[in-house]
Amino acid sequence: MSAKNDEATNILNQLGLIARGLGETFAPFCEVVVHDLQDPNHAIHAIHNNLSGRQVGDPATELGLARIADTQYPEVIANYANRFPDGRQAKSTSIGIKDSNGRYVAALCMNLDLSLFQSLQSAMGQFTNVVKNGVTENLDTSNADAIRQRIDEFAARQATTPRALKTEDKRLLLRELKGSGYLEVRKSMEVIAQHLGVSRAAAYSYVK
Template sequence: MRKSTWEREHESLLAQVMQIADGLGQTFAPFCEVVVHDLRDPGHAILAIHNNLSGRAVGDPATELGLARIADEDYPQLLANYPNQFGDGRRAKSTSVGIKDSSGRYIAALCLNVDLNLFRGIQNVLEQFCRASGVGAKESLDPANAEAIRERIDQYAMSLSTTPQALKTEHRRALMQELKQAGFLEVRKSMEIIAAHLGVSRATVYNDTK
């Protein structure tokens, strides 16, 4: 069946957006999640997701922002650097760009979500690197603090140029040994804290500790 002019235009626009998303994803890995939404199919809107930080998948539905664009052609085309939050509570900074066809109708959206927790980890690494007073590592000053555990995990993931949620099994096991040697596993509810930050079950954390 021959495609209509609108179908050809939409396919061309989406193909270009997919390429842009791929380029942005490769450039800003692993700090920035890049998502392409097809607003013509809100129930299965996600067409592509690079550097998956939110745990979503291709075929997942549109967000509230996407639905708002579908309902209102006058909805802002660019929303930049607005505060956001991932499902597990991690803070994020997001930018969303609406894509319109020649009739002015929203057909897609290109969204970028930056995990601010990762940059907090980078900041901690830089502070430690620049420290010249001879003071020990930051986490050793307060080993019973849950934030210290999360920061140690962030630092470990950063050393591998990845995110805590994307650590492979062998890397998680090496991380657990580091946390054990540093005394973090003695902290009350440490397993729950670690499992939540890695995005895995407590059973997986216990298994990785063996």
């Protein structure tokens, strides 16, 4: 194994801590690997949430070898398609780390297991699927959706969100809603207050 300078050793140690934190945060769906690019034959320096079956001391991947060979290789390659040895689809991000001389000495890689999320996506798609047979029904008898849409449109004109509207803007909004007759709708103030993220008392104060 080639000798490592103090700078590279410090980089690897710091990356090891970062990898550990990321691994604990995104467990168990994301494998986090620290690669020592100074030693391509034994590049894996640390691995957390091992999803690929690799071990510390295993060799560098093609991407790692590409970085070793070319200092101009991109430092960050994000969200590229990958695959674990057992066939599971993965989404990967690789971050190359250079020393003060501009040479790649390490890399931090994250491999996200997509199989569970794909299963959940399929299940949610089935669950939310509706049959289009010509039958329609609206359980919202308070026209809440129309009020919310009017508020969203007003906020969009101000280039913001309903909850981020300034007090003066909220007063102007309530005047518009009142002028359009929306305040006559049952429970309208409750819907408005909820969508603006304020109390009903505050919503009423904007009408004054």
